[in-house]
Amino acid sequence: MVNEYNHETPLVMHIDLNSCFASIEQQSRPRLRGHPVVIVNRATEHTGIVAASYEAKALGIEALMKLRDVRRLVPDVVAIESDPAKYKYVYHKLLAIMQDYSAHVTMKSIDEGIIDFHQAPASIQQRGLETLGYEIKQRLAQEVGVAMRCNVGISTNRFLAKTAAGLHKPDGLDIITPDNLHRVLGDLKLTSLNGIAWRNEARLQAVGIYTPLDFLAASEETLRQIVFKSINGTKWHQRLRGWEVDDVPTKMGRVGRQYVLERFDLTHQEILQRLHHLCESVGWRLRKQGLAARGVYVYAKSAAGYWHACRVMALPFFSNKAIYELAKQLFSEAPSSIKEIGVHCYELTNDEMSQLGLFADEIAHERAVTIASDDINERYGERTIVSADTIDTGIYVSQKIPFGSTRYM
Structure with a gap:
């Protein structure tokens, strides 16, 4: 398995709600649809933005910006205090939809989760994950609301499924297999990969790895002994090739x-x-x-x-x-x-x-x-x-x- 790609049928699906909190507010208040909306935890000028609608993002608004700066940039922006009760409701609706397809569902955050179909009934698997992904999108619109959209990513492990879910936002559905892996990675930056922030990017660049394709081409020995200097190098080598290494419970610290x-x-x-x-x-x-x-x-x-x-x-x-x-x-x-x-x-x-x-x-x-x-x-x-x-x-x-x-x- 050291250098081989995982050629099994993709049975892992990652679902990511698009601009979750802002979309929920636009769903509950139809007059906000099509307008720039930001979510704050407290309605003061010094507070930071915790989420923004796609309309707001298109105007240059980003999370963590101060509300006062946002108002200077977009005077007609609508700022709404967060409403956790609404978000919990949508979370549980999404979870219920996902659990209709498999008992093995893991919510990674309030707005994204994973469905593992490896032990799902054969009648579910035979329908194909692409068909099921579009069905889940439809059910989200019908059972939660038309303003709610999600990205769906499908692959052989959690990492590549999440990568696929981020390729075409909003409302995309993508599948990563060994057949298109090189093409997909060729369009990304190192920091586009989940788990590679500036510190790991610097480690990789120090040994001549500048792109995801360079990362994929690196040997397991190089990643384990030189870049990460731990078992994490072996895990990255396997992760990039579609093998599952992230299906482990996390302990609260x-x-x-x-x-x-x-x-x-x-x-x-x-x-x-x-x-x-x-x-x-x-x-x-x-x-x-x-x-x-x-x-x-x-x-x-x-x-x-x-x-x-x-x-x-x-x-x-x-x-x-x-x-x-x-x-x-x-x-x-x-x-x-x-x-x-x-x-x-x-x-x-x-x-x-x-x-x-x-x-x-x-x-x-x-x-x-x-x-x-x-x-x-x-x-x-x-x-x-x-x-x-x-x-x-x-x-x-x-x-x-x-x-x-x-x-x-």
């Missing part, structure tokens, strides 16, 4: 949230309230995954630069109260003139371990109260039960769009 302050003249106590709100959100996310943590990391960005502090405990913890108490202690050394704050839990472990210790009765009581609060919030809505200290912070610290993760969907 940390759970966190950050917040850019709505004003930069808040008092220390007001900042602590917002930190407390973040700790509640992190605690819920932690427990949602059945995890506890041993470490807390807090940071602040100020006029003086980046400040952080962290602490690792002997025993795991999981409650909002425990997370905030540790974060509050650490934050006592934070600088003034703060613009952004964040908190992360790390050293994650299964939450059964959090029952250890000399204070088992107290921990068990805290756990029971925490779980009961989570159950109520799950049933009646986020933040139905919160700390009195953060009861008014929800108007500022709203739930963010969960880019890059579907763990909390």
Whole structure:
């Protein structure tokens, strides 16, 4: 298999919703269709753009631009605050459609997912993935809305399927096989390949690999021993040839949230309230995954630069109260003139371990109260039960769009 291409029938499909969040808003508000739309997490001039419609992109608007700069560039742009509830609804609709074709579905983010057809029923496989891809596009328009479009990529592994899904946006469908692999890679840059950013590009160029075709032609030994100096070189050699090396579960390393302050003249106590709100959100996310943590990391960005502090405990913890108490202690050394704050839990472990210790009765009581609060919030809505200290912070610290993760969907 070292130098051979994977000639099996392509049975991996990558689906990528086009301009997902902006398209959802255009679907729910028909008058926005055909107009430049941007999505922000907070409607202030200093906030960054998190998503843009294709109409906005055509006018030069890109994600991460400041809203004030966007308005200068396109005065009639429509800025909309993100609405995670809508995006979750569409996420679950897309997931349900995908699961109709195979039990092996992996959502890579809120707006893209993979269907592995290797173990799908023969009656499904025999229809052909190209036919199924067009059917999924049609179902998306019928079951979610006509403003919703997606790209479909098909190949023998996840990497090439994702590459195919990015070839002709919006609304494209492409298939990569050994027969057209060289032609497809010949039209791309190294940084067009998922997983090759500027650092890996520099490594490749250092040994004379300047294009994806050069990358494909490189020997496994060169990639493993000289470029990546690890097993990753072997994986890239196989990945480019259509062999699957990415079908592995990923382990969570940390759970966190950050917040850019709505004003930069808040008092220390007001900042602590917002930190407390973040700790509640992190605690819920932690427990949602059945995890506890041993470490807390807090940071602040100020006029003086980046400040952080962290602490690792002997025993795991999981409650909002425990997370905030540790974060509050650490934050006592934070600088003034703060613009952004964040908190992360790390050293994650299964939450059964959090029952250890000399204070088992107290921990068990805290756990029971925490779980009961989570159950109520799950049933009646986020933040139905919160700390009195953060009861008014929800108007500022709203739930963010969960880019890059579907763990909390």
